[in-house]
Amino acid sequence: MDTDALKRMAAEAALDYIQPGMVVGVGTGSTSNHFIDALGRAKISVEGYVPSSIGTAERLKSLGLRVLDLNDTGDIPVYVDGADEIDPHFRLIKGGGGALTREKIVASAARRFVCIADHSKDHAKLGSFPLPVEVLPFARSFVARQLVKLGGNPSLRNSFTSDNGNVILDVVGLDLSDPVAMESKINSIPGVLDNGIFALRRADVVLLGSPEGVIRRSNAPQ
Numbered sequence: 001m002d003t004d005a006l007k008r009m010a011a012e013a014a015l016d017y018i019q020p021g022m023v024v025g026v027g028t029g030s031t032s033n034h035f036i037d038a039l040g041r042a043k044i045s046v047e048g049y050v051p052s053s054i055g056t057a058e059r060l061k062s063l064g065l066r067v068l069d070l071n072d073t074g075d076i077p078v079y080v081d082g083a084d085e086i087d088p089h090f091r092l093i094k095g096g097g098g099a100l101t102r103e104k105i106v107a108s109a110a111r112r113f114v115c116i117a118d119h120s121k122d123h124a125k126l127g128s129f130p131l132p133v134e135v136l137p138f139a140r141s142f143v144a145r146q147l148v149k150l151g152g153n154p155s156l157r158n159s160f161t162s163d164n165g166n167v168i169l170d171v172v173g174l175d176l177s178d179p180v181a182m183e184s185k186i187n188s189i190p191g192v193l194d195n196g197i198f199a200l201r202r203a204d205v206v207l208l209g210s211p212e213g214v215i216r217r218s219n220a221p222q
């Protein structure tokens with residue numbers, strides 16, 4: 001089974017968490033795109049969808065699904081999104097698609113975060129995927145120097161501007177053995193919008209597509 005089929009399997013399993021009348025947060029990336037397509041087929045009568053990126057909003061709209069502004073909703077019952085790495089404590093690295101800041105905002109506004117991925121994203125510890133950091137263009141060099149002081153080796157993502165008009169530094173070499181501490185340290189650098197460590201707001205449910213079927217892990221009472 002190819003990776004894309006495993007992503008689709010996890011995405012379709014996330015429909016179990018969607019109930020009629022809900023406001024649903026929707027992530028960004030190829031796995032989230034499978035989730036959007038599954039929503040289009042399932043036609044659940046939800047109140048609407050809060051997208052984590054312009055691309056996600058456009059895909060939702062193209063399927064006739066109602067897009068809501070986060071500023072017009074209260075807390076969101078459920079957010080569904082992919083990840084680049086997942087550890088056994090439901091902590092994540094995200095931002096491979098560069099949407100990490102809005103993704104973290106929508107995830108933080110959600111009562112339940114359902115993370116969908118193929119099983120290759122499952123890691124014993126975080127740190128093999130280069131950590132995306134969204135940075136104001138004005139502060140790019142300053143922030144890069146601070147990341148070097150933290151032990152990292154940042155590189156500017158080529159030809160990429162985020163939905164918020166910012167650049168992404170992809171950082172290798174950081175010690176992520178304490179993800180909460182590193183998430184907070186990086187976010188305290190002036191000029192950083194956010195970084196792709198999701199440890200302060202972890203996933204609540206992880207659905208992994210695997211050749212043996214969907215592996216379901218839950219971090220909270222259902």
Ligand SMILES: O=C(CO)[C@H](O)[C@H](O)COP(=O)(O)O
Nearest residue numbers: 029030031082095096097099
């Ligand atoms: O964080 C993300 C986008 O910013 C994605 O969720 C992450 O990169 C996983 O992508 P994919 O589902 O395409 O493997």
